[in-house]
Amino acid sequence: xxxxxxxxxxxxxxxxxxxxxxxxxxxxxxxxxxxxxxxxxxxxxxxxxxxxxxxxxxxxxxxxxxxxxxxxxxxxxxxxxxxxxxxxxxxxxxxxxxxxxxxxxxxxxxxxxxxxxxxxxxxxxxxxxxxxxxxxxxxxxxx
Numbered sequence: 784x785x786x787x788x789x790x791x792x793x794x795x796x797x798x799x800x801x802x803x804x805x806x807x808x809x810x811x812x813x814x815x816x817x818x819x820x821x822x823x824x825x826x827x828x829x830x831x832x833x834x835x836x837x838x839x840x841x842x843x844x845x846x847x848x849x850x851x852x853x854x855x856x857x858x859x860x861x862x863x864x865x866x867x868x869x870x871x872x873x874x875x876x877x878x879x880x881x882x883x884x885x886x887x888x889x890x891x892x893x894x895x896x897x898x899x900x901x902x903x904x905x906x907x908x909x910x911x912x913x914x915x916x917x918x919x920x921x922x923x924x925x926x
Contacts, residue, residue, distance in 0.1 A: 821926045825879060834850040841867070845899070851880070861924060869896050875891055904924070905919070
């Protein structure tokens with residue numbers, strides 16, 4: 784049981800580190816926006832944000848979905864480093880740029896369907912600039 788908890792903490796820490804690096808340092812080519820068919824919708828703070836035109840790619844045993852340019856006004860990134868199999872996971876992370884603000888969510892709940900090709904997510908947002916709680920969110924994605 785203890786080994787399982789350590790493994791979850793390690794995966795959560797790794798996922799959080801990946802999002803933190805992406806949000807603070809940008810991607811390797813921050814000027815190039817990924818293009819593709821991925822879509823995501825996030826409902827937070829009584830608003831709905833829709834993102835499209837991104838790509839999903841494999842990372843570790845899971846995936847990363849990126850939509851938009853990191854340096855741009857609208858950016859979305861979702862990562863699950865442990866699996867692409869259908870199921871519910873509690874160690875996924877998300878980064879979001881909207882309205883001139885940067886948000887992240889660590890250890891959110893992610894439900895994957897179709898082997899990582901779609902799913903839903905929910906959790907608590909944190910304003911990355913102020914480190915303050917920014918309320919709850921929920922959303923969906925497809926690759």
